[in-house]
Amino acid sequence: MARFTENRWTSAIIPALLIHIPIGTVYCWSVFKQLIADRLHASPASVEWGFSLAIFFLGMSAAFAGPMVEKNIKKSALVSMVCFVVGFAGTGVSIALNFLPGVFICYGAIMGIGLGVGYLTPVKNLMLWFADNKGLATGIAVAGFGLAKAIASPLMEYLIGTVGLVSMFFILAAVYAVMMFVGFLLIKRPAGWVYDPATSHVSRKTILKKPVFWGIWIAFYINITCGLALISQEKDILHDVLRAFPQYANLSPAKFAAAISGIIGLVLAVDSVFNTAGRVGFSTLSDHLKRRETVYQVIFIMSIAVCLLQIFTNSIGNALLWAVLAMLFLVNAGYGGGFSTLPVLLDQHFGTKTVSTTHGLTLSAWAFAGLSGNQLASFVVAHAPDQAHRYAALIPVITGLFVVALISISLVKYLGDRNVTKAVEDRG
Template identity: 90%
Template sequence: MTRVTGNRWTSAIIPALLIHIPIGTVYCWSVFKQLIADRLHASSASVEWGFSLAIFFLGMSAAFAGPMVERNIKRSALVSMICFVVGFAGTGVSIAAGFLPGVFICYGVIMGIGLGVGYLTPVKNLMLWFADNKGLATGIAVAGFGLAKAIASPLMEYLIGTVGLVAMFLILAAVYAVMMFIGFLLIQRPAGWVYDPATSHVSRITILKKPVFWGIWIAFYINITCGLALISQEKDILHDMLAVLPQYTGLEPSAFAAAIAGVIGLVLAVDSVFNTAGRVGFSTISDHLKHRETVYQIIFIMSIAVCLLQIVTHSIDNAVLWAVLAMLFLINAGYGGGFSTLPVLLDQHFGTKTVSTTHGLTLSAWAFAGLSGNQLAAFVVAHAPDQAHRYAALIPVLAGLFTVGLISMCLVTYCGGKRDRKATAA
């Protein structure tokens, strides 16, 4: 085993945060997507493809970047910085030129590649530096990705209001370039670690043939799809919920109107906190469990429970705000926890030496979930039989999908146990 020497904070944790916080701003898309649509005289639906493409190329670039990260972490950090910064700045230039395809190319493709490579880069490094607390280490770093929205959203809104939309992209591109370059300079493997192609290389075909991989892939895909489906609609869910409250209080609707926007903003901020706490909390819990997939089972059971709670309370009184908030907050926490627990789960089943490759392949689920999550929610809401309560139609669908995810992860536990029993017998 490699003896870990050196400063784990400056070589692993800090550079991981300096890389993940900038790339995590992809979740700030809602801050400026309508402004881009207005500026380019395009529909909001057409502009939405910028975000969908970014998530798709994030997942697919991660799927192919694993071997590069295994061989040379410095190179992958540099590639991530260049692609992300060029894509982010190029988005601003494309907006200034009034060129919508440029937004798709820069924000979706180029920046998306930077997202995928950057997301993958620090993960194995953290697991090497924190061999005894792998879940905690990856949870802290991946929390930077989730916390980025809470940090960057108000900053973006301030810059848009003071210097304009295009300048916001250019200024933040420069800031993120500095952050990610420092991360590139700092990040390094533990002293004595040497890349061994004989043990670190694994055929993707070999991985794809294993049922355990597909069980994990399906569960991860479902958790992201459900999370994105709910996140894409939560602002409208809250708006509809708050709009009906006056009839239960006897107060005039106008007394609530001014406060609704502020309340929604507060709830969305708390959502980010739960997402971040889930990333750290669930991954830390996994360090103390025999089977890491137990965390996913907890996440799915919790998510099913809050969906059922919302269904029951809605059938009694459609203004039970606390049940809606419980659903939003806890599903967001589970959504974040699914990301941070994934690397250590893959480590348990495939080993640390190939975790960058297996992690990258599994992140391809993120690519497809990025295309399906928002569209699923939009389809269900548009075709709900009761348009007065159209968002309620989404909840049973999510409960059903979470149930499929739970079954998939239970099968992973069964397959893993069966494999362990065979190894013991041998």
């Protein structure tokens, strides 16, 4: 037991962070997407597919990588490192060659596979090492994924300003290669754990036939779609709100951008803190609740409330700004919490032995949300009747989706309670 306590940090938590912090930089996309578009003389909308493809390949590779992670955690850590680093560096090469399809292939497909395999790799390992606090353990590790944006965004901005966009990709690829390789060397299962195909393998068809799985999948998908829709537009939402302030109203676009750059940077940094806090806080809360679905209900009710607050705050100026900030920060916290609580929710319904497979399958929701979240936001904004406040049109759509997610997870909880009651009656 002493050895178990001493080693779980170096065998589970530290390697999880060393893997998740590099791959979490996928959320720094907004730092350089416009620069890529300018460099390649492409429209921002076309370049945006690089991010969408990265999230799609993340989810789909996770869906298929579950059995590999169950069987050989070292192999999955190595595959993640190679794909992520090659894809990240390859993006720099593609930009240098002015080859937009290369960005889609490297950043979207190759790096996306590294993201999915790497995201999945540490999760079950943490649940094995921290059996009594599964939510806390997965929350801390997955927090690394959310914290990456706060760490890497200013670093990327600095490197782009000093060595240029292409060199930034090469330098960080080398840094991330070292971090992920150390994670690969450190990560290992608890002593005495042995892979047993008879108990660890579960048919994907069996999982996909269960209504509970689809209830969780829908709720998870909607949470990501809404989160990505806001994340992809948050700079523009803040621009709309701040432009109404008297001190900014008459400034030229260039002077306005310069005047608010510090505010935008601060908001994005705080955003990342809330995302990270949500990952740790909500997953830790789940350890103290009878039903893990309750956490998702709290997330969705909170998200609906702050969206409604923004919708019904009709005034401009400070009141509207604070309502928008509350919405961005708390929806981001719920977005992060949805990720960190998912493994323990699946553990509750399907068991720890097959959690890598069920977790991977559920992460396919992330793949489809990666395609729909940004595109949904762009569609709603482009077709808003009031183009002067076009980003406000997105909020009622997101609110409605959160209501659907709340209904879905409540049905999952109902089915779970009914199954528990039936099991007690059968034993009686």
